[in-house]
Amino acid sequence: MGYVTAAPHPRSRAAGSARAGRRSLAVALLCGALGAAVALLATRQRWAEGTATVAGGAFPLTAKGSDVTGVPAALAVVGLAALVAVFAVRRAGRLVVAALLALSGAGIVVAALLGASDGSALDEQAAQASGDTSASVATLSHTAWPYVAAVGGVLLLLAGLLALRYGRLWPAMSGRYERGGTPQPRRKAPAVDPDRPEDLWKALDRGEDPTGA
Numbered sequence: 184m185g186y187v188t189a190a191p192h193p194r195s196r197a198a199g200s201a202r203a204g205r206r207s208l209a210v211a212l213l214c215g216a217l218g219a220a221v222a223l224l225a226t227r228q229r230w231a232e233g234t235a236t237v238a239g240g241a242f243p244l245t246a247k248g249s250d251v252t253g254v255p256a257a258l259a260v261v262g263l264a265a266l267v268a269v270f271a272v273r274r275a276g277r278l279v280v281a282a283l284l285a286l287s288g289a290g291i292v293v294a295a296l297l298g299a300s301d302g303s304a305l306d307e308q309a310a311q312a313s314g315d316t317s318a319s320v321a322t323l324s325h326t327a328w329p330y331v332a333a334v335g336g337v338l339l340l341l342a343g344l345l346a347l348r349y350g351r352l353w354p355a356m357s358g359r360y361e362r363g364g365t366p367q368p369r370r371k372a373p374a375v376d377p378d379r380p381e382d383l384w385k386a387l388d389r390g391e392d393p394t395g396a
Contacts, residue, residue, distance in 0.1 A: 204352030211345040215266040215284065218338025222259035222291050225332035231302060233320035235309035244320055246304040248328060254294035255332045262287035262339040269346050270355060277350045285343025291336025299329035 226248035234241040249256060265284040272280055305320040346353075 204349055207345045207349035208353050211342040211349075212266070214338040214345070215262065215342035218288060218335040218340075218342065219259045219263040219266070220335070221338065222255050222262075222295075222332050222335030225295070225328045225335060226253075226256040226259075228328040228331075229326055230298060230328050231305055231323065231325050233302070233305050233309075233323040235305075235320055241321075244305050244308045246308065248295075248298065248332060250304040251298040251301050251329075252294050255291045255298075255336065258287040258290045258294070259335065259339070262291070262343075266342060269350060270353065273355055274351075277353075278347065281343055281346030281350050283343075284346055285340050288336045288338070288340030288343055291339060292333045293336075295329045295332035295336060298332075299325055 228248060229245050230248045230251050231246045233244050235244055236242070262284055265280050265287060268280045269277055269284065302320060302323045305323060309320045
């Protein structure tokens, strides 16, 4: 004998969607803000180091992430702006901004991983230090900071994916407008009876002119 499973009540489904929206919103905000901060911090750190031979001696060279590539820092700013803009738009606009947020994170990951083995910035410094345009850096080594920047990109990418999946459940920045896009009507102040002192005092408390002048 089979059993019929009762469908979930609409209220329970709505409550579940609201909880999912709140959780995803909190995670997306945390991942987006943290990812942008990590990516920006990592680009200011040392990514590569080496030496160049100048006047018969070894000259130490270092390159920051911003020297290697400016893409992660630029995309981190774009991603942070997109994270804020998600709450300023609705419907199709929110999907577009969420996609931009996700693409910013993916771009940071790609640029950081490519920069993890890039020695062109140090080669340029070696050429300037030695005065020889064909000079290149020796004993090239890289730090872990490019991979830290990539982690920041992953966090931004996750925030964008959450916005794409759950963004329709998130609140908008302004609550003055209804779903149809029309302003909500303001409540009219109650009429003031000049013969009732309590009405006059209430009108004054509301900052209104009880005389109607």
